[in-house]
Amino acid sequence: MPWWDRISELEKGGGDVRSPEQFKLCLPQRTNYLYGRITKSLPEMYAFTISMWIKSSASPGIGTPFSYGAPGQANEIVLIDCSSTIRQEKRLPLDVRDGKWHHICITWTTRDGQWEAYQDGFKRGNGDNLAAWHPIKAGGVIILGQEQDVVGGHFDAGQAFVGELSQVNIWDRVLKPAEIQSMANCSTYIPGNVVSWLATNVEVFGRGAFKRPLEMCQDRLPNA
DSSP: OOHHHHHHHHHHTOTTOOOTTOEEEEEOSOOSSOEEEESOOOOOBSEEEEEEEEEOOOSSOOOBSEEEEETTEEEEEEEETTEEESSSEEEOOOOOOSSSOEEEEEEEETGGGEEEEEETTEEEEEESOSSTTOOBOSSOEEEESOOOSBTTBOOOGGGBOOEEEEEEEEESSOOOHHHHHHHHTTSOOOOOSSBOOOGGGEEEESBTBEEEEOOHHHHTSTTO
């Protein structure tokens, strides 16, 4: 079956695609018009976990794989060039620019602004005082591949993500290290309870951006 028919079947929830999370978003060029948009918004949250599979070899930086803009705060949550912004920037000790699939996971809680950053199942950094005691605003827009200067738009090509994304999930709690590691080593898949990675939840914009089926745990193997 051609990939475009598989995506169609995937979006309908049927066909030969048994796992609806097995697809990727491809953003091959650094532009201000290629991006994905999650059709769901976020509720007010006092903690979260964001995880995703990411593949990029862009230089000098990978750009912005994820941004959430809320009313009154266009940069409510932003992941850009391995920095995390929750109203203030925090450099993350992640390195994913080798053209291979990597699983990254960011956890945060409003209590003391505690955060943790994981890459491929291993904790690479943690800290506190990141937007402490400020809950995440509800009712915003989630964009994949662009940083929002205003909510839902005004993108800058210089901050665009170049590469591939898959299984972007969001929870309203801090996942346990064992849960994060189990997803990173492909022993389990845990869909987000706030936003889950489904083809029907991801809209694609711009000629050149596309969704394709992906068997993640096969594709990330050497020589796959």
